[in-house]
Amino acid sequence: MFSANFEHTENEFEPILSSETIKYHYGKHHAGYANMLNSLIQNTPFQTMTLEEIIVSSRGKNPKVFNNASQLFNHDFYWKCISGTKTQPHGKLAELINSKFGDFDDFRQQYIGYANTMFGSGWSWLILENNELKFLNTSNAENPLGTQAIPLCVIDLWEHAYYIDYRNARADYIKNVVMNSINWKFCELQMERD
Ligand SMILES: [Fe+2]
Numbered sequence: 516m517f518s519a520n521f522e523h524t525e526n527e528f529e530p531i532l533s534s535e536t537i538k539y540h541y542g543k544h545h546a547g548y549a550n551m552l553n554s555l556i557q558n559t560p561f562q563t564m565t566l567e568e569i570i571v572s573s574r575g576k577n578p579k580v581f582n583n584a585s586q587l588f589n590h591d592f593y594w595k596c597i598s599g600t601k602t603q604p605h606g607k608l609a610e611l612i613n614s615k616f617g618d619f620d621d622f623r624q625q626y627i628g629y630a631n632t633m634f635g636s637g638w639s640w641l642i643l644e645n646n647e648l649k650f651l652n653t654s655n656a657e658n659p660l661g662t663q664a665i666p667l668c669v670i671d672l673w674e675h676a677y678y679i680d681y682r683n684a685r686a687d688y689i690k691n692v693v694m695n696s697i698n699w700k701f702c703e704l705q706m707e708r709d
Pocket residue numbers: 540544590671673675676
């Protein structure tokens with residue numbers, strides 16, 4: 516049985532994300548994907564697989580299972596990427612940021628700009644591919660699992676992520692999250708999977 520992972524309190528991200536947003540985003544949307552996935556995979560070969568295995572083996576073949584499994588992974592990952600306090604990258608991540616983007620501020624401006632190019636529902640990722648940092652926007656439930664890319668960070672760009680707090684001002688949500696609420700320590704730890 517899969518469950519939606521959320522290791523925070525509901526008001527931890529205020530004022531960037533309200534407790535009302537978390538109540539719906541985690542409590543309804545994220546939890547809903549876990550419940551739906553559990554019911555879809557009951558008595559199927561997916562039942563004995565890891566979440567990552569389900570995503571890779573259902574991609575392009577079983578859209579219902581793929582969408583719910585990927586949305587479960589993406590949300591688990593998103594909540595780990597978000598922090599209630601401001602943090603800064605260190606170590607290898609900081610080195611790669613500085614060598615490719617000049618400095619942390621330029622990097623954040625480029626991430627914000629790239630995320631803003633996303634049309635419709637989806638996710639804006641920071642990935643590590645061939646030891647290089649890249650941005651990647653994916654539509655709907657898609658993610659980089661099963662490719663060479665290692666996901667380091669993600670921002671949820673579905674309307675349910677920001678509409679309660681920001682209404683149609685998606686750009687303000689993106690800016691607030693990137694500037695104030697990324698858990699860069701978590702992102703750095705993902706690089707060890709390289
Ligand atoms: Fe979401």
